[in-house]
Amino acid sequence: MTEYGRGPGSEPWHPEDPLYGDGGWGGQQTHAGRQSPYDGQPQHYPQTPQHGDWSQEQQPGYEGQQHAYPDGSGGQQYDQRFPGQTQQQFQQGGWDATGTHGQVPYAADPGDPYGQQPVAYGGEQPDFYGTEDAYPPPEPPGRRRPEPEPEPEAAAGEEHLLPADDGEEDDEEHELQGRRERRGKGKKPVKSKKRRTGCACMVVVLVFGGGLAGVGYFGYQFYQNRFGAAPDFAGDGNGEQVTVEIPKGAGGWEIGQKLKDAGVVESAAAFVSALQANPDGKSLQDGVYTLEKQMSAASAVELMLSPKSRSNLIVAEGLRNTAVYALVDKRLGVKPGTTARVAKKEYKHLGLPAWATNHPNLKDPLEGFLYPSSYAVTKGQKPAAVLRKMVAQSTAEFKALGLENKAQELGLESPWQLLTVASLVQAEGTSHDDFRKMAEVVYNRLKVDNPQTYGRLEFDSTYNYVKNQSKLDLSIAELRRYGNPYNTYFSKGLPPGPIDNPGEEALRGALEPTHDGWYYFISMDGKTSKFTKTLADHEKLVNEWNAARNKN
Structure with missing residues (x-):
């Protein structure tokens, strides 16, 4: 090898x-x-x-x-x-x-x-x-x-020994390139697609713009029909009276529609425009209005803002239920006593809250629940419907003021007693400024160990309630002889229930009494009251009042 x-x-x-x-x-x-x-x-x-x-x-x-x-x-x-x-x-x-x-x-x-x-x-x-x-x-x-x-690059002067090229690859490459060119001759350039896309976009823009123009035109027509010059009558009416009830919380368009349905105005839009143009238009209230047919919208608004057009039933503060029943009978055009009989028979079905039911010795279970306000009452309505509306109004106001939550804070057993105190404040007070002091007198006298009255209220108003009268010159002997749960000269503590329908100010006075030590009060002129803390000071004022009365 x-x-x-x-x-x-x-x-x-x-x-x-x-x-x-x-x-x-x-x-x-x-x-x-x-x-x-x-x-x-x-x-x-x-x-x-x-x-x-x-x-x-x-x-x-x-x-x-x-x-x-x-x-x-x-x-x-x-x-x-x-x-x-x-x-x-x-x-x-x-x-x-x-x-x-x-x-x-x-x-x-x-x-x-x-x-x-x-x-x-x-x-x-x-x-x-x-x-x-x-x-x-x-x-x-x-x-x-x-x-x-990878091979390094050849230095200058060096030769790479590569296999001999017979030119076949170049020919093949030229042939392929030629085929590519021949195939591409019949094709459109890429720009043509872009041109087609641009044209399509232009068409879409034109169509969309035309659509917007159409929508704008019809929108303008709708605006003109809706907010343009609306059909309206001319003048103050044709002399034919009509009664229209406007519900509570109704807006201008709803009121205008009711007037249009009743024939008072020609269109609701005209009424809305006139209501907005009147500087006092926002003070328009619900209620029953007596108007005329074919009135101009402006004249209808002006008449409705005038007190002579309103025919609502007004329940004043301090009215007893007997007076309210009489007003309802008159407004409904029914026989006197009709509403009182309905109230006595159906009081359990008129919407009283649970805390206002099942109290003994009541003269009227609805007393205190015919809230002082303005009510739309017209002929054709039922007495029960009117009473139900008043009870609902009272319940809503009591809840808003917090009667149910504040009774115990004031030393009372229930909201029913708090409502009774408010009715006494309403009956004995002569002005809104007196209500808080009057409420303190009630709370102080209810204390059984107080050194002035020893738990007796001795209010003339309770005696007058049970007698359904309003006398001021009553003798103590007469008052104390009448045995009735409502007579606070005869019975200690609160009467069985409210003696009238207190308003908001009397209710607030009962909720927020003063704490100055008042036990007595007297009205010298029938408009204002004077308060004292002892019986001796109270008797001095009584003597002054008697002397002034004798001079007259």
Whole structure:
């Protein structure tokens, strides 16, 4: 066997090795017996050239030395850093005794039958032939790189040895390019699509703009019909009277529609315009109005703002139920006593709250629940419907003022007693300024251990209520002889129930009494009251009042 580079630790090679044949060294043959220039030191196998070019990059495993390799033409190319070295000194890389190859593994070479096998880095290469004299084994799959490293650019003056080009690829490329050009001749450019898109957008804009114009036109027509000059009568009416009820909380449009339905105005829109134009239009209230047919909207608004057009039923503060029943009978055009009988028979079905029922010794279970206000009452209505409306109004006002929550804070048992106190305040007070002081008088006298009355109220108003009268000059002897639960001269504490229908100011006085120590009061002129804390001071005022009366 011919050996090359044989020395200590070197490995044998065979001339028929495909990597060391004629094509491996550019046609030069090796000679047997030639001594290795490395003096037996392990040599490294050079990288396989790619595309006929040899890399001059620094390779690991050479301890910083740069080796020059022959080019693919068979000529010799030497590294200038190693003068005097021959081609044979670099042809065969050495293998150590262990079979370890010292260089970076082969890159994939089309001429290498093992070129597609991956290479393992950094490990020792085993002897795949199992003998010491075996040829250097081919690179195992794990030693190959996945992809070859990019070639460095050729230096100036260097030639890359590439396979001869017979021009077939260029012809094929020109043929393909020609086919592409021929296929593209019949196609429209991309700009045509954009032009079509722009035209479509223009059409959409025109259609949309036309739609907006149409909507604007019809919207204008609707506005003119809705808010323009509305149909309206002329004058103050034709002399034919008509009664119209306006519900509570009704707005201008609803009122105008009711007037139109009754024939008073020609259109609701005209009434709304006239109501907004009148500076007092916001003060228009609910109720029953007596108007004329075919009135102009402006004249209808003006008449409704005048008190002479309103025909509501007015319940004044402090009125007893007997007086309210009489007013309802008159407004409804029914026989006197009709409403009183309905109230006595149906009071449980008129909407009283639970705390206002089942009280003994009551003269009228509805007393105190016909709230002072203005009510739309016209002929044709039923007495029960009118009473139910008044009870609902009272219940809503009591709830808003907090009667149910504040009774116990004032030392009372229930809202029913608080309503009774308010009715006494309403009956005995002569002005709204008196109500808080009058409420304190009631609370102080109700205390059974008070040193002035010892739990007796002794109000004339309670006696007058049970007698259904309004006298002021009553003798103490007469008052104390009449035994009735409502007579506070006879019985201690509050009467069985309210004695009238208190208004908001009297209710507030009962809820927020003064705390000045008042026990007595007297009205010197029938308009205002004077309050005192002791019986002696009270008697002085009584004597003054008697003296003034005797002079008259």
